[in-house]
Amino acid sequence: MLSGTIIKGIGGFYYVDTDDGVYECRARGKFRKEKVTPTVGDFAEISVLDKIKKKGSLDAILPRKNELIRPKVANVDQALIIFAAVSPQFNPDLLDRFLILAEEQRLDITICINKIDLDTEERYRIFEDIYAKAGYRVIPVSAEKNINIDRLKRCVEGKISVVAGPSGAGKSSLINCLNPKFSLETGEISRKIERGKHTTRHAELMEIFAGSFIVDSPGFTSLYLNNINPEELKSYFPEFRPFYGQCRFASCRHINEPDCCVKEHVGAEISSMRYERYKILYDEICEIYEERKRQ
Ligand SMILES: Nc1nc2c(ncn2[C@@H]2O[C@H](COP(=O)(O)OP(=O)(O)O)[C@@H](O)[C@H]2O)c(=O)[nH]1
Ligand SMILES: [Mg+2]
Ligand SMILES: [Zn+2]
Numbered sequence: 001m002l003s004g005t006i007i008k009g010i011g012g013f014y015y016v017d018t019d020d021g022v023y024e025c026r027a028r029g030k031f032r033k034e035k036v037t038p039t040v041g042d043f044a045e046i047s048v049l050d051k052i053k054k055k056g057s058l059d060a061i062l063p064r065k066n067e068l069i070r071p072k073v074a075n076v077d078q079a080l081i082i083f084a085a086v087s088p089q090f091n092p093d094l095l096d097r098f099l100i101l102a103e104e105q106r107l108d109i110t111i112c113i114n115k116i117d118l119d120t121e122e123r124y125r126i127f128e129d130i131y132a133k134a135g136y137r138v139i140p141v142s143a144e145k146n147i148n149i150d151r152l153k154r155c156v157e158g159k160i161s162v163v164a165g166p167s168g169a170g171k172s173s174l175i176n177c178l179n180p181k182f183s184l185e186t187g188e189i190s191r192k193i194e195r196g197k198h199t200t201r202h203a204e205l206m207e208i209f210a211g212s213f214i215v216d217s218p219g220f221t222s223l224y225l226n227n228i229n230p231e232e233l234k235s236y237f238p239e240f241r242p243f244y245g246q247c248r249f250a251s252c253r254h255i256n257e258p259d260c261c262v263k264e265h266v267g268a269e270i271s272s273m274r275y276e277r278y279k280i281l282y283d284e285i286c287e288i289y290e291e292r293k294r295q
Pocket of ligand 1: 114115116117118141142143144145165166167168169170171172173174185186187188190
């Protein structure tokens with residue numbers, strides 16, 4: 001018997017990455033009976049049917065730590081959110097939307113600021129500070145000049161990381177940088193290929209090195225916060241957490257209530273930029289929420 005990680009599932013076959021290479025497996029009937037769908041990211045036990053042709057059968061999947069819906073992946077360890085310092089211009093509003101979606105999925109989060117080689121005035125440092133203070137791990141890098149790639153490598157080591165970020169931020173370039181064995185298309189060419197893809201994309205794990213996987217997340221492309229409950233938004237701002245339970249009202253939304261402990265710390269422990277965005281997004285989400293109730 002062998003064990004490994006399911007890296008791809010397609011047409012009834014599951015591809016399991018083991019110490020003995022990648023095995024193509026069919027799932028035993030009991031999965032259907034038990035209504036369990038093996039999922040990319042699952043740790044699986046397989047029996048070897050043909051060692052040469054690398055065929056096997058999927059016998060069992062181990063209990064999941066978590067399960068994302070879009071992309072459909074189990075056992076995700078972290079979201080790696082990649083933004084460019086410039087080109088495209090760093091956009092904190094967009095970053096906050098990515099963060100909220102990742103927080104909603106309860107993922108551990110790393111923010112990677114790429115292309116620092118182009119940011120001659122080092123304006124990215126302002127954002128590095130704001131997000132580090134909010135409680136996020138922030139890694140400034142350059143795929144082009146190979147800056148801090150070791151730090152990024154350590155951060156993905158032994159984990160399943162879901163990669164997200166705007167087009168052009170340098171996601172593919174960074175993956176190529178982490179392991180020169182990879183040669184993902186980058187730049188304009190890659191965007192043309194992406195536009196050409198109309199088939200539904202199946203989630204697939206890329207093994208960047210042994211035991212370290214990355215999964216692309218087309219599901220993060222819609223950044224309308226349609227499914228966020230306005231009352232839960234505050235729990236997606238980690239910098240509010242130290243003040244939990246200290247406002248006068250337990251239900252405090254930290255907007256216009258009296259004796260709000262969060263508001264008292266804005267400008268100090270809590271960045272004004274992030275707090276202002278919280279209020280804007282709260283209004284936006286309330287509007288969507290009300291609109292849906294009327295329908
Ligand atoms: N100057 C500079 N350019 C970069 C860097 N990383 C990526 N690029 C360029 O930015 C463009 C978009 O990169 P790509 O990896 O395709 O971005 P993706 O859409 O996020 O996958 C490409 O032309 C890259 O060569 C970097 O660190 N510095
Ligand atoms: Mg790309
Ligand atoms: Zn409050």
